[in-house]
Amino acid sequence: MKIGFIGTGNMGCAIIKGYLTANPKKADFIYVYNHxxxxAQTLQEELGIHNTKSIKELVDNSDIVVLAVKPNTFEQVMPQVAAAITTQKTLVSIAAGVSISYLEGFMLRGVGVIRVMPNTPSLVGEGxxxxxxxxxxCEEAFTKVLELFxxxxxxxxxxESLIDAVVGVSGSSPAYAYMFIEALADGxxxxxxxxxxxxxxxxxAVLGAAKMVLETGLHPGELKxxxxxxxGTTIEAVRSLEKSRFRSSVMEAxxxxAEKSKNMSK
Incomplete structure (x- = not known):
């Protein structure tokens, strides 16, 4: 299946490059458009993908269309997408605060829509x-999107009802993790x-702890x-964090x- 990307910013480029690293012979199946x-021309020269001159040209040549643009551009971009897309194609959005029903409202009934919430560690293959x-x-398109990400x-x-929780726990949480790493280093x-x-x-230390959770399958509390x-030293540090309401502060964040994400969707 041919995949088109509208927008080639940090996240769009990360997805394209990650996919081509895993599938180096698939460059001919990738199309991009950037105003x-x-x-887009630089990406074409670097990766051997197709650079298109318009959104219509991209949609016409793609089975899956990935919207990798900022939410504030959707009002300009979506009418152009809707004018070209058919029910044989699938639309994918990676924008925060943009619901499936909002996207459906631009298009003919029956167009497949997938909403994805990635995060910035995708830039290093750990999203x-x-x-x-x-x-x-359709299942074929959905399987391809799973492969892509x-x-x-x-x-x-x-x-989709859980996507605001996803924004809180993984979409935005790299920022919390960076703050934690910075604070550890300051100490x-x-x-x-x-x-x-x-x-x-x-x-x-943070990378290793995360891998322990993922690879051992043990409860984080048991690992702690x-x-x-x-x-010992660690339990004293844990006691200090509890006095400062560390876990409660993270839960509140x-x-x-998630509440901000819900409000954005409205």
């Missing part, structure tokens, strides 16, 4: 994406470690208990983020 012509679909999406990390299908610097070294120690020796 900044030079950006987490949710996918939600309407009833018109699996090439840049992990992907799971969810009900190490305060204890005498060089800044660059402190970032490496902190980031690798394994590090906490009786009367996810809630606030």
């Amino acid at each position: 900044h012509v030079e950006k 987490m994406a949710s996918v939600s679909r309407n009833k018109a999406v 699996s090439s840049i990390g992990m992907v799971q299908e969810i009900s 190490a610097v305060a204890e005498g470690m060089q800044r660059k070294q402190a970032y490496q120690f902190a980031a690798q 208990d394994q590090v906490c020796s009786p009367a 996810v809630h606030i983020c």
